[in-house]
Amino acid sequence: MKYLYFSALVGFLFATNGLAQSSSTPLPCSDTEITQRHLAENPDALQEKEANELFIRNFIQEMKLADGRSHDSTAQYIIPVVLHVFHNGDDGYISLEQAQAGLDVLNADMQGLNADWDDVNPDFEDIKAPLDVQFCLASIDPDGNPTTGVNYYNDSLKMLNEGDLFAHAWDNFKYLNFYIPKYTGGEWSLFTAYAYYPSLSRVEDNLDGVFYSSIRWGYGEHSELEDGQEWASVITHEVGHWLNLRHTFENGCTEPGDLVDDTPPTTGGTIEIEGCFNHDESCGVSTNGENYMDYNHDCKKMFTQGQVDRMTAALHLPARSNLWSDENLDATGCSGNLSTLENSATKNVLTVYPNPATNALRIELNKIPEQIIIYNNMGEIVSIILEPSLQYNLNVARFASGIYFYQIDFENTSQKGKFIVK
Numbered sequence: 001m002k003y004l005y006f007s008a009l010v011g012f013l014f015a016t017n018g019l020a021q022s023s024s025t026p027l028p029c030s031d032t033e034i035t036q037r038h039l040a041e042n043p044d045a046l047q048e049k050e051a052n053e054l055f056i057r058n059f060i061q062e063m064k065l066a067d068g069r070s071h072d073s074t075a076q077y078i079i080p081v082v083l084h085v086f087h088n089g090d091d092g093y094i095s096l097e098q099a100q101a102g103l104d105v106l107n108a109d110m111q112g113l114n115a116d117w118d119d120v121n122p123d124f125e126d127i128k129a130p131l132d133v134q135f136c137l138a139s140i141d142p143d144g145n146p147t148t149g150v151n152y153y154n155d156s157l158k159m160l161n162e163g164d165l166f167a168h169a170w171d172n173f174k175y176l177n178f179y180i181p182k183y184t185g186g187e188w189s190l191f192t193a194y195a196y197y198p199s200l201s202r203v204e205d206n207l208d209g210v211f212y213s214s215i216r217w218g219y220g221e222h223s224e225l226e227d228g229q230e231w232a233s234v235i236t237h238e239v240g241h242w243l244n245l246r247h248t249f250e251n252g253c254t255e256p257g258d259l260v261d262d263t264p265p266t267t268g269g270t271i272e273i274e275g276c277f278n279h280d281e282s283c284g285v286s287t288n289g290e291n292y293m294d295y296n297h298d299c300k301k302m303f304t305q306g307q308v309d310r311m312t313a314a315l316h317l318p319a320r321s322n323l324w325s326d327e328n329l330d331a332t333g334c335s336g337n338l339s340t341l342e343n344s345a346t347k348n349v350l351t352v353y354p355n356p357a358t359n360a361l362r363i364e365l366n367k368i369p370e371q372i373i374i375y376n377n378m379g380e381i382v383s384i385i386l387e388p389s390l391q392y393n394l395n396v397a398r399f400a401s402g403i404y405f406y407q408i409d410f411e412n413t414s415q416k417g418k419f420i421v422k
C-alpha cells in the first residue's frame with residue numbers, strides 16, 4: 001500500500017538570542033498549528049498518520065508478547081547520516097569537528113551515556129530507558145565515492161533557510177538528511193530546529209529530514225553554546241520527533257496526551273531557562289521536566305521506556321526501516337557494530353604522531369589497511385594512500401596549516417581521527 005501524502009512540521013524549538021540570558025522567554029510551540037494546517041491542506045495526510053499509529057500500537061503489543069519485555073533490548077540500530085551545511089564564507093560555517101560534536105551529543109543522549117543520566121529525578125529513575133541507536137556519518141556517498149558525510153554549500157540565501165534546501169537531498173531511504181543553515185527561520189531567528197514525522201511519501205519525494213541551526217549544533221568555534229551546555233540536546237528532541245515522538249505536553253492534561261503511557265501529563269509548551277521542573281504538578285502529578293521532549297532549556301536527561309518503545313516501533317515503519325538494513329549500512333559505509341568497531345579498530349591503529357605535525361605524520365598499525373583517506377577541514381580529500389603497509393610517513397609539509405581528518409579502512413572496520421598540521 002502506498003502511504004499517502006502526510007507531513008508534520010514538528011515543534012520548532014526556540015532559543016533566546018544569546019543563551020546566557022536569565023529571563024524565561026515563553027513562546028508558543030507552532031507544532032499544533034502547523035500540523036493542523038498541513039492536515040487541512042492534504043486530505044490524505046490523516047490516513048497515513050493513523051496508519052502509522054496503528055502500526056506502532058500493534059508493534060509495541062507484539063514486542064511485549066514476544067519476549068515479555070516492553071522493548072527489544074538486544075536490537076541495535078545504526079542510522080547513516082549526511083549533513084548539509086549552508087554557509088556564507090565563514091558565516092554559518094561549522095567544521096567537521098563541530099559537525100561530529102553535534103552527533104556525539106545525539107548518540108550519547110540516545111544511549112543513556114549523557115553526563116547527567118545518573119542524576120535523574122528519583123520519581124522517574126525506574127522508567128528512564130536508553131535506545132541502542134547510533135547515528136553514523138556516512139563514509140560512502142550515493143555514487144559510491146568516499147565522503148566525510150558533511151556537504152558544504154556556500155550560499156547566502158540558503159544559509160538563512162531560504163530557497164529549496166531539499167534540492168540537495170541524498171536518497172532519503174539511505175540517509176537521514178540534516179539540513180544545517182545558520183538560522184532555520186530566516187534572517188536572525190529564535191527557532192533552533194524542526195523535524196518531520198515518519199512519512200513514506202515524504203521519503204519517496206526526498207522531503208524528509210531535520211532542519212537545524214548551525215550556531216546551536218554541538219560545541220565548537222562556530223557554536224554559541226558553551227561546552228556541555230544542554231541546549232545542544234535539542235538535536236535529541238528533534239530526532240525524537242523524527243522517530244514519531246510528540247511533546248510530553250501534547251494535549252495538556254487531556255487524554256491521550258502524547259500517546260505514551262508512562263510520561264505524565266503536563267501543560268508545558270513554554271521555555272523555562274533554568275531548573276528541571278517546568279510546569280510541575282500542572283496536571284496534579286509530578287512532571288517529567290527532564291524529558292527530552294519537554295521544553296526545559298537546560299535540563300535534558302532522559303526518555304522513558306514508553307518513548308523508547310515508540311521510537312523502536314517507528315524505526316520499523318517503511319519510512320525508516322531501510323536506513324538500518326545491513327545492505328544499506330554496507331552501501332553507506334556504516335556497516336558493523338560501531339562500538340565493537342571502535343574497540344577493534346583501536347587495536348589496529350597503534351599510533352598517529354606527532355600531533356601537531358609539521359613535516360611528517362607517522363601512522364603505525366598492526367593490521368594492513370585497505371586504504372587511508374585524508375580530508376581537510378572543508379571535507380575535501382587531500383590524500384588517498386592505497387599501498388599496503390603497517391607503517392606510513394605521510395608528508396604533510398605541503399599541507400596548509402589546520403585541522404585534518406584521517407579515515408583508515410580495514411577489511412571489516414574503519415577508524416577515523418584527526419590531527420593538526422602546524
Ligand SMILES: [Zn+2]
Pocket residue numbers: 010011012013031237241247
Ligand atoms: Zn518539538
